[in-house]
Amino acid sequence: MTTLQHDLVIIGGGLAGLRAAIEAARTAEKAGKSLDIAIVSKVYPVRSHSVSAEGGAAAVLRDYDTFDLHAMDTIRGADFLADQDAVEILVNSAPSEIIQMEHWGCPWNRDEDGHVSVRAFGGMSVKRTVFASDKTGFHMLHTLFQTSLKYTTITRYDEWFVTSIIADDKEVHGIVGLDISTGSFHAIKAKAVMLAAGGGGRVFAFTTNGSICTGDGMALAYRAGAPLKDMEFVQFHPTGLPNTGILITEAARGEGGYLINAKGERFLEKYIPNKMEMGPRDIISRAIITELEQGLGYGESKDGFVHLDLRHLGEKHLKSRLPFILELTRTYMGIDPVIEPIPVRPVLHYMMGGVHTDNDGRTPLKGLYSAGENACVTINGANRLGSNSLTECLVFGARAGSAAAGYIFETAGSDKDLSTFAERDETKIRTRFLTERNRGEKVSVIRKELQATMEEGAGVFRTAKGLNGSIEKLAELRERAQRLQIKDSTRTYNLELVGALELDFMLDVADTIVQSAHNRQESRGAHVRRDFPERDDEKWLIHQQANMTPKGLKIKKSPVTITKWQPEERKY
């Protein structure tokens, strides 16, 4: 089988991957060197889940704002677990990245004077979130995708599913990908590989994430020997639609919306009176769950909801600032927010954890890079502030792209022969999943039990008992997943096989979440243990890095970088 070859292979074509690809191409152009870049994605890049981001991207663009204020908000939001040198890079680089996007055509909303508009967001002490209507991710993604088309040095492999990263204990050599449309496996040789494949929200049952968010990029790194950091920290967005989990943007509160319980009270008064609806996501999600547990919501506590009331904002304002929210609530709930409140409940939204990288996207494995939700730099710490993640994709996507290009210019590239690797993966996968003797349970059965146990044990409130239950359940599911029933043995667009491979990745990612959560005996940011309700800086002002070893998952601890903001009580 022929081995394909590129200098840089980027896995994932969402915001971080596209930004990295463009920056790598520009870095080469500026240096007068050639750089052959590939984007490998299991979907067409415009289908990437970045497309669903609604509210906006944070950056200091106004005279009343400062880098220190943005940094402090981010660090406090992170419950002091963010690496402060990384946060400083984020806030310092954010404005130029937002302007760069504007120069590439991104339709940021404008004030009457022609300047880019900003709106309020949770945990941000001033208005600093730029936005493109309430389809910010969509507009950013299409702007970057369309801009990427002018770079002839970027080749795309659309609808290729990456099955493994080829690496030895020294460095990365390439990847193996499954061309979904033909069912054929190919090795792609590369001097550097970048993981920008997003998060894995689908390991939970109730999530804003699209079906493609199965943590592939995290599992690929983990299996190749790179650690996954801060995996216990997953974010529950306060406002998802019941049943579907569809995201109702935080911008709805930023524009002035209220959260109301069944008694008609703005209940956040009891929890975060100084910030109310503009509090950070972890605190507001906990407040909603507490209200539901106390019988102050609508419906049963388990799938109950509170109201997000936008009626007082008026139809004109809603149409101009939140048109997508009007469309979503009308289409999926049959509700008109102009005259009715929207039922909402907390929903799994984002993974603060990911592949451990330095501030240039380098993982500990030479030649392997990562950026975006896939990575953990970390700027998000124990709780991400809304509108920092789109900015993170730009800032750290660009840095990783540029660093990878620089690395490639200095690297001769290995002479390793990759010709057997495609066959190795194909044989392994076909033997495991597609031979007659492996007839067990359906992928959908195991997947649903996995999602249920994550809701059960790793939700907004956690206990040792609950987490232990999930750890045991996941071990059982892993065992059962060794024998899957794959009815479809054809090669062409075999999504049942792709689903089995995704499930395999999800099991790894879920395991790192519950084990890291079980280990962390304190409450910090989005990780709240009922059995350890206090933050414990003495023991736990540290990151946890989950490593895959022959003896199973091993956690290594690493320090948090503090520059000028000493940890203090997180007060609002």
Place this chain on the structure above:
Amino acid sequence: MLERRIKVNVERQNFELQEGIYTQSYEVPVMDGMMVLDALNYIRDEIDSTLAFRWSCRMGICGSCGMTVDEQPRLTCQDNLNEYSDEISVAPLNNFPVIRDLVVDIDDFMQKKLPSVSPWLIRKEEAPLDEGEYLQSPAEMAKYADNSACINCMLCYSACPVYDMEPNFVGPAAMALAQRYNLDSRDQGSGARYSVLSGPDALWDCTFVGECSVACPKGVNPAEAIQRAKVEAAQRWAKSIIMPWSQK
């Protein structure tokens, strides 16, 4: 309350199996608010794991799940089953080669048609970033806002009678996106785009049937965008005859 059950007739094909194109029927229990896509996911999870179709965001923004439902091109994640009878047909989008079942090959758009219209902001010179943004008023933005809402779902190509007859036709979404940049006050590259749009298989092949605009699930109006581009292209052509030195 009686549970509603519907019959979903799915057009299937997998060339490896040499069974040709056939219809397979599934019975699906329907709850209020279910979309066509939900029915397909029920089938794949509970009845037949071999059924192939694309989906992801299930909120009408990623553009993956376009299919033909009861003969009409639809975005299935926002296509409510309440609006259909108790028997529906689901088939792949028209006018594209079928890869398998409900999955069509759209490389023609993603790799050729879209790049052919230079869908990116063109400036004679890029201003340095530290000079800040190019100013644009809300009114200037409104001129291209609708055209920027295209999610590349391909429903308009599926509905387009010209694309059906002439596969080289640049097509509605790509031309609407070309106009998205042509109408952007920051752009200085309409000359290059008009030379493509005025050439073969583009603007002048559109017969203004308007099916594209009817099919669009996001309120883009490619038919109007194409008509306006025709007017502009004609004026540019006339101007080039009268004032040949004026071309940019």
